[in-house]
Amino acid sequence: MNDHADAALQINRRFTLQRRPNGLPVAEDFALLTAPLPSLQPGQLLVRNVCASLDPAIRGWLDDLPSYLPPVALGDAVRATTVGRVLASRNPEFAVGQWVLGLNAIEDVSLVSPGGFTMAIDADAVPSVTNYLSVLGAVGLTAYFGLLEVGKPSAGDTVLVSGAAGAVGSLVGQIAKIKGCRTIGIAGGADKCRRLLRDYGYDVAVDYRGKSVDELAAAIAAAAPDGVDVVFENVGGVVLDATLRNLKRGARIALCGLISEYNSTSGRIGARNIWELIVKSATISGFLISDFLPRFGEGALEMASWLAQGKLRADEHIDDGIENALPAFLRLFEGSNQGKMMLRIAQ
């Protein structure tokens, strides 16, 4: 009996971790290996990955440090959220050919066991099935719940977003505008700053490139003379330190990510100006999108409705081919992607 719908696919290409990166990942840290397709135990399925989401969080999973998920084991394929189709199934809940979203890996085919995070998705309900990795997936829900439930903006508030041209940040700015807020976006370089204003509706764009903490703090102060009510923080480092000097009393900082320190070779960077939290009775709240798992449906529904009404622009930057996994991933740290970064593994 042949379990496989795609009989031609017998070899699984896998983008594996061979060495833990020191700072920015390099080619020698990985190897593209091949393996036979795994055979299925009852309850399991094989997923033909079509597109993998490349997220800054993946960098953290490559380190051997305690975190919210175990590190990627040496020799294993690098973990990533993917959309794909069921290639073979010994699980009655998933039929061959069904589109699924799941936490898999950068490989042609992933073996999925029961109890993991895998859900059926409706490819016909969206402009592109990749939207489940961007605006309707973890990225979109991170923007939605992080801004609305952690940052808790009110209409009229000034909302500051760092990494504002990124996959999450570009959505945060648009949601804040939908909610009647004034938005200030911080991004690196003139091109991105133009996109903030043109594509994502930011009221003000601030370029952090080449600025010291003092200079960036002054630029934020010029954009928000009375301070900011809500911060959606993706970056950390200089950007966070400058932001901390521009808080309004009672400001809320939703701490989503710290991309400036993920490749640090000198340890954690953190924030120097937390004294400002005392002076302004302000709060930094970290969060993980998994905190809101029971409410994913509610969030995805409202995001889908805004998308359908043309209120959200969800840019996707899709590089082709598993052999390009590393350069595609590194775009996140170079800042050379324009939209949610993904890797197409199969057509």
Added chain:
Amino acid sequence: MNDHADAALQINRRFTLQRRPNGLPVAEDFALLTAPLPSLQPGQLLVRNVCASLDPAIRGWLDDLPSYLPPVALGDAVRATTVGRVLASRNPEFAVGQWVLGLNAIEDVSLVSPGGFTMAIDADAVPSVTNYLSVLGAVGLTAYFGLLEVGKPSAGDTVLVSGAAGAVGSLVGQIAKIKGCRTIGIAGGADKCRRLLRDYGYDVAVDYRGKSVDELAAAIAAAAPDGVDVVFENVGGVVLDATLRNLKRGARIALCGLISEYNSTSGRIGARNIWELIVKSATISGFLISDFLPRFGEGALEMASWLAQGKLRADEHIDDGIENALPAFLRLFEGSNQGKMMLRIAQ
């Protein structure tokens, strides 16, 4: 007409700021000067300061940096909360001889104008009028509201307190015990750690002296293997970084002070491990006791009731004489005070 009840007192000794300290304050930064008593305009009063509260916050007021109060002006007496008696009054709400609590200065006599923070207190209602500067004053209310309203502990929670032998920290630990929490105190040196266990009811005492971040994090982990639910942070620096590595999911950090950086000559120290806030969906909330001004009465009433029931031990360390203002103040940074630090200016 002689406005003064104490006719003998015609010269006002004032502990004045002459130069902004660089790091730890030194004698040359101050001068004890004398001045004639000010004359009164309508609505004003003179307060004969009896005891001044010496708080770490005073160090911040000596710097020329934006903060929640204006800096002490060069040449002015150093700002401090005091208890004292009305010496002369052109304000119908305050009679000569009335005990008052107010934000005044380290000087024999302060001129109080309407609209400031000055309130009548009942010296007969408490074991010592100095209690209004400790357990029933800003210190006690900082512990009370900071723990209960910012930290929000539930019975059974593990509460970690830094600066645990200090004026605020010793009360925080006791309030947490009253509320049914397990308490871990961090302090510097074996003597203080003994006092944590013996005098303030802490379940575990951790000595931070001589420990690296890794070593202190390990010591906290040994005391709280499942992590801590609530942190009351007075110290910052190494202590906060080690604490951040021991948070339970959803932990709340009430950020009250950062005494480790108040005398820093290399700028703000801050926290490196804020990444842990993301991993644990945890929160740092700064606060000022003034946030709770409308609820001071409620807090003072409950603290007074616990004090009367013998549930709170409120140690006070009172040095004598305005000429000892600087060494008394420096005890806060040496850690040589045992209890709420005060300076007696008059009997």
